[in-house]
Amino acid sequence: MADWLAALDRRAELRAKAGLTRRLHPRPADDGMTDLAGNDYLGLATHPEVTAAAATALSAYGLGATGSRLVRGSTDAHQALEDELALWLGTDKALVFSSGYLANLGALRALVQPRTLLVSDAHNHASLIDGCRISGAETVVAAHADVTAVAAALAVAPGRPAVVVTESVFSVDGDLAPLAELHAVARRYGALLLIDDAHGLGVTGPSGAGAVAAAGLAGEPDVVVTATLSKALGGAGGVVAGPAEFVRHLVETGRTFIFDTALPPAVAAGVHAALRLARAGDDLRAELADRVALAVGRLRAAGLTVSTPDGAVVSVTAPGPEAATAWAADCRDRGVAVGCFRPPSTPDSRSRLRITVSAGVPRADFERALDVIVDSAP
DSSP states (O other): OOOHHHHHHHHHHHHHTOOOOOOOOOOOSOOOEEHHHHHHHHOOOOOOHHHHHHHHHHHHSSSSSSBBBIIIIIOOHHHHHHHHHHHHHHHEEEEESSOOHHHHHHHHHHHHHHTTEEEETTTTTHHHHHHHHHHEEEEEEETOOHHHHHHHHHHSSSSEEEEEEEEEOTTTTOOOHHHHHHHHHHHHTTOOOEEEOTTTTTTTSGGGGGGGHHHTTOOOEEEOOOOOOOOTTOOEEEEEEEEEHHHHHHHHHOHHHSSBBOOHHHHHHHHHHHHHHHHHHHHHHHHHHHHHHHHHHHHHTTOOOOOOOOSSEEEEEEESSSHHHHHHHHHTTTEEEEEEEETTSSTTTTTTTEEEEEETTTTTHHHHHEEEEEEOOO
């Protein structure tokens, strides 16, 4: 009976030799770290208006939603958030899920019908990859941000329903997909376009409405938008937004919506307050863009290989997985939290530190953190 546990131990040993061990690092509420690893891009997670809205809803509704959305879990807090999300994103309707991961799984499964072809970008997030797998549809992985490759995949499947699947701002290197060009190709072949705007929402676009809006695709009938509410909005949950008919289809058939306990009302209320701050937060976005430019310039001046970000994700190449792990640990020991991405989490087998820039970090702390990253570089 212990053989299976011994097998797991052996697999853990192999991961350790490859520098792929992962560990949890529990933190107290105030650990004194300069956070360049989380995704609180606008610093709204602890904004007084956000926490006050969540506290008021917590007192009114209690800790949890107490049920799935179709049983007892839908509240007026959820409805108000969905209405404003749809208005912000420029879509007919928006539907809130308990996580961005489940939103992507649900959206992809709902878009698939018999014979559907999915054309997925090679750098897509794990939630999109898993959504393609779970959907059961044939999936072609297209070269990263390659519109010609997408067109070629669609051209060899004439007459089949198809969906082009992409992130907007990619989560590993922070580069922007050619959304307008992808939409033009998808429309030429009668395909739909699913865009995960997790790292664009709140950061780019008019009033922070995201990369989809910035590309002029808001409200297009052949575009479905997903996003998480845990990044620029500082909360939790996910959203799928698009035509009213598609949102109705999700409500009636989406398993990750129907059978999952709803997002807590207190979180929905807090996110709603964050959304209003984000819409009016052009000054925060300007500060964020300035910090991104500062980070890229400082790190490149030190001789490091740095991505060219279109959002607030800055990727810095490491020599290998062990070096990346040691680099991140050294930063952490000096009070700076950074992301550490290694295979198989990276789509190109390249290890890197991922720095997520936040306007909520005090400026002096942010600049000191850049010095720590440079001084700790392998």
